[in-house]
Each structure stands twice: as structure tokens, then as C-alpha cells.
Amino acid sequence: MKGIDYFAPPRLEEAVSLLRRYGKKAALMAGGTDFLLRLERGLVQPGVIVDLKKIRDLRGIKSNRAGLKIGAATLMDEIASSHLIQTRYGILAKGAAAVGSIQTRNRATLGGNLCNASPAADTASPLIALGGRARIAGAKRVREVPLEEFFLGPGKSCLQPNEILKEIFIPSPVQRSAGSFQRCTRTAMDIALVNCAVFLSLASKGGVVQDIRIVLGAVAPTPVRVQAAEDVLRGKNPDEKTIEEAADCAAAGVRPIDDVRSSASYRRAMVRVLTKRAIEEALREAGGEA
């Protein structure tokens, strides 16, 4: 850990130009709750750390008619305890509240959780389900990527070396929509063995599912949408059998692994359980009948 230069620029443009100047030697840090552990264990060996915490533009939650903007350096706890997010984008608040301990959530940032690109990230699944988009600042412009295309593999996102995740945009939910976030862990404070976010909308009358997104975490190299399961429900007024069919479909559509936390087969079984629970809860919340 010797000889690392540390910068904490106050403006996003300066951070981007530091990245351009130092190239691969530079590492970005926000809350540091993951990064500093990786640094201590020698898993990253940067020459330069660019700390994003001081950049005011990266902080805060703003809402307008089109939707919600959350700065990448907004704290997990700010998201979890935001009344606006709790009421309009509840599954994101639940995902943020599941990350680590209260101490962690007071340091960790949304952008950090996403840019780590852990397949188990508890904010990733809800954001994908909500149709969230990543706004990424580069040297010349800001580009926008749907979050489901943001993750490329464990630890890998679509960020280019000189890019910084600026904010997340979530479109306003349509009428008669609702979601559910479910997770399965070993103890109360734990990384998810599996997480599942569902967000759906119902047709103007009755219980027909107009649109639905089902996203699963920790069961593939990235958080994954299981479109085959979504297709089972779209355009239907789902009964218990349809929901179970969708849950089976989700379980068949994931690629979990065996590891120290869980076997693949248990993860697959939990995908079925969590997906079913999430669909049922989302239908109830949206005003349909489950």
C-alpha cells in the first residue's frame, strides 16, 4: 500500500481528467466499504486513488415528472430512508436497506454497489426491475445505458477506463404498478444467497399483467432478467398455477454455482421460492388478485 497518490477532486470534470491522466493506474473510490478491503488484501494495487465523495454533483436524490435521479455517490442509507423512494420505488429502498450494516450503509454509495458489479448486489436487481438507466460521464459526453446492460460479469461493468458512473435514472412508474424485493440469506446481516426483484404493471382494469420484469441476483455471473418467466405472465391474469409456472421457468433460466455459501441446487430452489413470493406480493400491491 506504499506510495499511493490520493485525490479528492470537488468536480466531476476534474475526476474524469485525473482518470485520463493516470489511465490504468487510477482506481475510483466512493464509500470505500468494498474498495478498502480489496486494497488491504492486495486484490487491487492502484498507483492513484480518485475519491469521488467530495463531488457534490454526484450526491442527492431528485425527482421530476419523468422520473427519479440518484447521484452515484448518494449513500445507501439516504436511499433506504428516503420517503420518496420508499413510497414510489419501494423495492430500491428495500434493496438498499439490505446492504451490510447500518454503519456500512452510512458510508457505502449506490454507485459503489453497482460498479463493483457483484452478481449479488442488492440494489442492482431492483434497479433493473424498475427499468433504471446508468448515466455515465466520459471525457466528452455523458452516455446512457440501461442497467441490465451495465453488468458484464463478476467485477466487470461496461464502464470504460476513463468513465465515471454519474447517476442513475429511473422512469416514473406507470399507473397500477408495484414491485417486490425478496432475498435469502444465512443470517439477518448477510450477502444474498439469492435475491429477486419483480416489478409489474396491470392493465387499467382487472388483473391482467401488462408488463413485468423479473430480475435475479447471485445466480449467474451478473444480475439477470428472466424473460422467459416474464413471458409466462405477460398478458395474463395469473392464477396460482401460472405463477408457479413462471417460478419454475425462472429456476430453469439461471446458472447458479456451488460455493462456500450455498449449493447450486439450493440456490435454484430458492429462485423458485423467491420468484413466487415476489410475484404474489407485487400482484397484491398493484391491486390485482394473487
Place this chain on the structure above:
Amino acid sequence: MKVVGQGLPRVEILEKVTGESVFGADVRLAAPILIGKILGSPHAHARIKSIDARKAERLPGVKAVVTAQDLPPVKYGRFVRDEEYFAHKKVRLVGDKIAAVAAIDEETAEEAIKLIKVEYEVLPHFTDGVEAMREGAALIHEEYDQYQALSMVEGRKGNICYHKQTVQGDTNRGFQEAERIFEHSFYAPMVHQTYIEPHAVLARVDASGKATVWVPTQAQFFIRASIAEIFQLPLIKVRVIPTEIGGGFGGKMLPTIEPAAVALARKSGMAVQIVMSRAEDFQVANPRTPCHLRYKTGVKLDGTIMAREVELVFGTGAYCGNGLVICQRAEMLASGPYRIPNVKIDLFCAYTNHANCGPYRAPSGPQISFASESQIDIIARELNLDPVEMRLKNAIEEGDTTPACGGPLKSVHAKETLLKAAEAAGWKERRREKNRGRGIALGYWLVGGMASSAGVKLNEDGTATVMTGVIDLSGTVTSLGQIVAEVLGVELDDVHVRTADSDFAPHSTISAGSQALRSMGSATKWAAEEVKKQIMEVAADKLEAEVSDLVVEGKRVYVKGSPERGLSLGQVGQLSLTHKRGPIVSIQSVSIFPNQPAISAHVTDVEVNPETGAVKVLRYVAAQDVGTAINPLSVMGQVQGAVIQGLGQALTEECIFQNGRMINPTFLDYKIFSSLDAPRVEVHLVEHAAEDGPFGAKGIGEPSIIPVPAAVANAVYDAVGVRISDLPLTAEKILMAIQEKNKSG
């Protein structure tokens, strides 16, 4: 009693909550401190072909590199002399120590470690005791026959470092007399103490060659003796200064990093600090011994136990260390707190290629109770008996014996403790609800007591100071203060107790085995009583009264019946300096105490989610026989802490190995129970002053971790009808068992 029996806050609490307390890694000296690091083996079992540390020695900033060559060629070990501090011929576990370096900072020390080149020839390894015991298994210690060992170490063969058979009665006859015979196997994996403070040490060696070692330990006199043995020094050349300790649970009694720090300090001429990382601590410190258990029990149809055969296989680790403590305990506990005419116990302790296992809060207790009390539950159900009735029918009573307990047991309150737990939990009034279950289990524990001495002195203002070397893990010094205050008729605030170091404290017992207060409390009480006598002698002369007419009370000594004819203790303290007997002080000693049962009985209600297998602990009721609670606040805290620690062992904790390396050495993947998981633990104390122990106190720290895994397993069975026989009861195992059960109909 005025002070004993009060739930008073701990005397050192202000230092703790303000952060003033100095723990292992906090020690600083006026002189600069080097940082030490240890090179551990990457292989679980290998022959060392060569060690080359020259590059590390030449690295700028490195002040010392030590290997086996820097220490006297000493083989040491409490039971078997099978361990050399630095490996040079073979390594026998991942993390086996090969070399250590001291450098000006951590980065340099880490870099130096990487520069040490070791060539290995990798050998087959075993992390399971049964596998290591197989005929023809590669030997972990080829020269085992030549090792010196205590005479109690019997049955050595192959990788078996200890085998003992204990027989009481005739089990063959007992099984013939039985109407039903039950046989079951169980397994309890390695678990770690997970104290909040990893091992840490600071050492320096002065110009006279005397080593001073600051260390958070439960056993400063063990550490002193071990260092003296390893370096072949007289005891006066080693001074151990115990720091505050962030938990021990049995894991901080024998040296781990301390000799490396001393060797580096000696070679560099500077002070050296070594602090283990959490991962190192998980990998190489002294966890709970993994154990295979087989129970065969013969019963009459009315539930009377006629015979019990127990076979236990412990995988003790690469070196014997403190491992046989677990076997000695297991021999006493294996048949449970029951009156059984015919018992046979076979204990096997096998070398394995992982950390030396050692005591962990009630060594062997939770493993044994998990097997024994699960089986009692199975039998009760099979015989259509109430699990409480079945246990009551067989529980030990005053004057009974159990194998190796050392004679007829006194102060036995097993039945009362069991009934108290059952009654508090409303055992009989329960209402059945789907997926909810209730389990009960008994914990058997015997508390001994070891040689101890303590001093009390009366100061010139009437306050008293206690001189003790006992380590305060769980409120011991507060309780000692309460004992002295009670005897001398003063308040707790008038007594000062803190732990002194090995140069200045009279010999102290270890703070382990639930006996620190029983032993040290007795020595302290006797010293206080002697001080009281001296107070009366000095006062009697001044007051011109008979000693027998004096009362010591309310910080005064006065003539019975005329309180105005008296002196304050301060006046007595002053007077003693000119009195013919001189300053008032006494040091008293106690020897070994007989074993005393300390029974715990637990009832828990759980809910099992049939879709995920997850267990939620809804309610936990713990009753424990504590003798007299010197400080009920401390006692309740100990019981609650033990239960929560036990719940982790029951449900989530396990050291998982791959190629001899623990692959979950962080709290991310070694899951202990946090406050979010813990239920409220309802504690019910059974209080009857015991035969010995200060004011009738029994040992209290360990018993309540013992029944937890069994109580939970029995509750899970009650909830969903599946019996899990290997710990921990993970959601995944329970779900698989439920699915299996549904399949088979």
C-alpha cells in the same frame, strides 16, 4: 448479605466505554516498535526440503528474521511433547509456522515474508479424524513413539494420539436387560471462538535477557511457563503483562504468536508487535474440536436407561496442544447427567492436518449434548414418553456418580433445573401450530477448581486492595471486589481490584473452565477473612476489648452492643503501622477443588419455513444451577451470551476446509449470530449455596452453551419432523430433509 448478590456494574466499565482500556494491539512504548509477521505453510502436510531467508534478511527495513535455528531445539506440549515452535522438517497444517520477520513497518514485513523461499514435498493430508485413523493412513508424526508424554496419554497408535476406554458396570448385561436399544451417529464440525479481538502481542527483551510480553490472555502463568520452556529460561526471566482481553472463550491460553515476538525482539534488540489478521486467527488459532459421535442406548419401556455405549472420535489437529483437555472433559460428560448403571465410553483423539484444537467454552460439551440429548429426544418419542418425564426419570441426584466424575457428586440440582425451565416455558400448556416446534435439552457440566492464590491489603484510609493475577473475562474482578467488600463490611467502591502481572501477582488459576471465581474467589475470600481478623486484633488492643466481642460492619469495627466504642477502618489502617503486628495484609492459597455439577436446562420454540428450511428462534428459556450468584447481572449476561454463541453453533457456524485450508475465514462467510438474529433469552437461575466455592458460588460461564444445539435440533424435529444429525442445522440441510421426507411419504 449486602454486597454479594447485588447486580452491580463492572468495576472497569468506565475505562471500557471511554476507550481507555488497553487491549493487545493498543500497547505502545516510549521506544519504537517493529512489526512482526509470520510465514505459515501453504500446505496442510508436507516435508520441508529447504528454507532460504537470505533475501528477506537483506531487504532494507528488515531488522530480524528468525527460523527454527534461532530457538533452542525444544519439543514442547502440555500433554505430548510433539511440537516445535518453528517447523523445519515437516509442516502439518496450513499456517504451520516456518519463519518470522520483524521490520520497520507492516508493508516491509509482508514483503520480506514473500522473499523467504521454502521448498516442499507435499504429502497426503487429513482434515477428518476418522480418515486419519484408518489403517495405513500416512503418519502425521512419524516419530510419535519417541515423543515424551504424560503418563495419562494412553492408546497411542498410528495417527491416534490418545485412546481411552472407560467402563462402568457391564454394558452387555445392561443391553440384555433393556427392552429397546437405539443407535445413532452424529457429527459436530470445527467451530471457532470468534472472540472480537484476534491474537496480538508485544514483546521486548532487555539487556539482562529478560523478556517482557504484553498479551491478552486467559492464562498469564501458562504463557509465562510456555515461553520459558521454549526459550529455556528461568521463570524470573519472563514477565507476562496481561492487557485487557477482547474475549477468549478458551482460545487464548497457550502461546500462538508470543514466542515469535520474543525471538524477533531478542534478535533485533527492539520491541516487536505481532497482530493476527482475522483470517490468520481463523486458520491457526485453537478452535473447537470436530467430533464424530456414536451413541448406543438401551432402555426399559418406561424410559429407564439401562446401558449406554459412546464412541467419540476427535480430530485434534496437527499437534496435541491442549487437545486432551477435551478428551478428559468428554470422558466425564459423555453419558450425560443421568444415572446409568452400565456405561462404556471409547474416546479417540486423532491427529489431523488443521489447527490444534483446544478448549472452547465447555470443551466437548455442546458436541456431546447435541448427540446425547438428540438421542434422548428420539427415544422419548419412540416410547411415547414426555421428553421432560424421560429426563426426570434418569437425572442424577445428590450423591450419584457419573464416569470419571471423581466421587459422589454434591450440590446436584438437575431435576429442579429441568423443572424450572419446563415450567418457565409453559411446557405442558403448549398449543400446536403448523411448522412451529418446541425442544428441550439438558446440559451436563462439571466445574473443578485449580490452585490459586490472592492477596488483600488494608490501606491506611480503610480501603482495601486485592492483589490477583486472575484475568477478567466476564466480570471476575468485580465479583472478587464484592466478596472482599462483603467480608470487610465496606462498599464495592472501597475495594480496588485489577489484574497484576506475572512478576507481581501471586500464582493465579486460568480464567477458563468456569472456575476462576470458584478458585480465585475462595483464595480472595480467605485472604479477606484473614485481613478482617487482623483488623480485629489491632482494634481490640486500642479498644481494650476481646476480639470475639468485635463486629466489623459499615466500614467500622466496634464492640458488640456499643457501636460508639469503635474505630473506622481508616483509623485501624493507620494504627496498624505503629501496632506491633505491622501493616494489615494477607495472601491465601487454595488447591484443587472437587468436581461439582453445574446443570443447565433449555427450552426453545422455533419456526421452520418449509419452503426454505430457514429456522427462526422464536423464544429461548434457559435455566441454570449457579449456586449463589455473587453478581446476578454478570451471571445473567454469561447465560445469555452462551445461548447466543450456542445458537450460532446450532444453526450457522462451521469452519469449512478445502485442501486443508479453511475457505471461510472471514465473518462474511463464517456466520455468527448477531443481535438481529438473537431472540430474547429468558434466564432463570436456580440458586442454592453450593458445598464449596465463595459464598456457595458455582462456576457459571460455560454450562449454558452446552444444551443449545440439541434444544434447537429437538425443536426443529418437533416443528417439521426431520432429524438433522450433523451440525450446523443449515436451512439447506433442513430443506433437503423435508423434501426427502415428503418423497418417502
